[in-house]
Amino acid sequence: MNDTVVVDDVSKSFGRSRALSGLSFTARKGVTGLLGPNGAGKTTLMRLLATVLAADSGRVRLLGWNPVYDRLEIRRRLGYLPQEPAYQRGFTVFEFVDYVAILKEMVDRRARHDEVRRVIGEVGLADVSGKKIRTLSGGMRRRVGIAQALLGDPELVLLDEPTAGLDPEQRLRFRALISRIGENRTVLLSTHQTEDVAALCERAVVLKDGRCVFAGTPEELRGVARGRVWQSPRRAGVLSWRTGEGDFRNIGSPPADATLVPPTVEDGYLLLLDGDKVEAAV
Numbered sequence: 682m683n684d685t686v687v688v689d690d691v692s693k694s695f696g697r698s699r700a701l702s703g704l705s706f707t708a709r710k711g712v713t714g715l716l717g718p719n720g721a722g723k724t725t726l727m728r729l730l731a732t733v734l735a736a737d738s739g740r741v742r743l744l745g746w747n748p749v750y751d752r753l754e755i756r757r758r759l760g761y762l763p764q765e766p767a768y769q770r771g772f773t774v775f776e777f778v779d780y781v782a783i784l785k786e787m788v789d790r791r792a793r794h795d796e797v798r799r800v801i802g803e804v805g806l807a808d809v810s811g812k813k814i815r816t817l818s819g820g821m822r823r824r825v826g827i828a829q830a831l832l833g834d835p836e837l838v839l840l841d842e843p844t845a846g847l848d849p850e851q852r853l854r855f856r857a858l859i860s861r862i863g864e865n866r867t868v869l870l871s872t873h874q875t876e877d878v879a880a881l882c883e884r885a886v887v888l889k890d891g892r893c894v895f896a897g898t899p900e901e902l903r904g905v906a907r908g909r910v911w912q913s914p915r916r917a918g919v920l921s922w923r924t925g926e927g928d929f930r931n932i933g934s935p936p937a938d939a940t941l942v943p944p945t946v947e948d949g950y951l952l953l954l955d956g957d958k959v960e961a962a963v
């Protein structure tokens with residue numbers, strides 16, 4: 682297999698709080714979505730893969746390198762959009778991306794400026810290149826973050842919640858951009874949006890309590906809830922909510938006369954997270 686990311690039995694604690702607990706999964710070229718509730722360990726995992734943090738135990742291989750010994754080699758091939766990027770808000774878009782390029786050791790000024798213009802163009806910000814970051818909308822600022830992550834054409838791109846807080850139209854544009862980025866690179870995308878995973882990821886990984894509870898295609902994630910989602914006039918499943926049409930959508934073990942409906946990726950995800958409760962109620 683051409684796995685570009687291998688995480689094997691990795692644990693990481695902060696004091697007494699265990700963020701990652703024996704986590705294992707692999708990723709390869711294309712877009713892999715990382716799903717999980719608040720506190721599941723997504724950001725910790727991203728920081729670990731970005732070589733910002735070291736694991737307490739377990740093994741990690743990134744692009745064939747070991748982050749313990751080859752951090753620089755990995756960093757040269759890595760682009761990272763942190764969850765809370767430290768933008769220099771007084772800089773223009775060009776100045777900020779150029780500043781990151783300097784930090785990335787791009788020393789030839791002309792080649793660096795060409796590369797800065799290229800990545801700014803790639804995220805569709807050429808028109809606002811001379812604008813100060815503080816004057817941009819949140820969605821545009823997020824694109825500046827992606828632009829800097831594309832500097833030097835990295836083989837591995839880590840995007841920590843790039844679509845959080847975007848309006849639907851911006852999300853759509855981001856999906857197009859991210860799927861383009863993933864055509865010839867390994868992209869890991871952490872998100873709370875199962876729709877993003879269904880729409881653009883080739884593979885999905887679900888974290889819960891610092892462990893991997895699912896790894897597979899979005900179709901397989903949807904399959905987790907096959908035969909376990911039904912519609913009824915009254916609340917029935919353990920996970921149950923009223924839909925826009927007035928009926929209830931229920932997830933769990935259906936009664937014999939249930940009207941089953943096709944599951945979504947979100948149904949599969951919810952069932953994975955709340956599976957214990959669902960099984961306990963049977």
Ligand SMILES: Nc1ncnc2c1ncn2[C@@H]1O[C@H](COP(=O)(O)OP(=O)(O)OP(=O)(O)O)[C@@H](O)[C@H]1O
Pocket residue numbers: 695696698699700717718719720721722723724725726
């Ligand atoms: N620097 C830190 N110091 C102490 N605890 C931390 C630190 N970073 C993370 N944690 C803890 O580790 C656990 C996992 O956090 P993490 O931020 O990785 O989750 P997450 O899946 O990214 O959550 P969210 O979706 O809310 O961003 C949480 O319990 C968190 O409180």
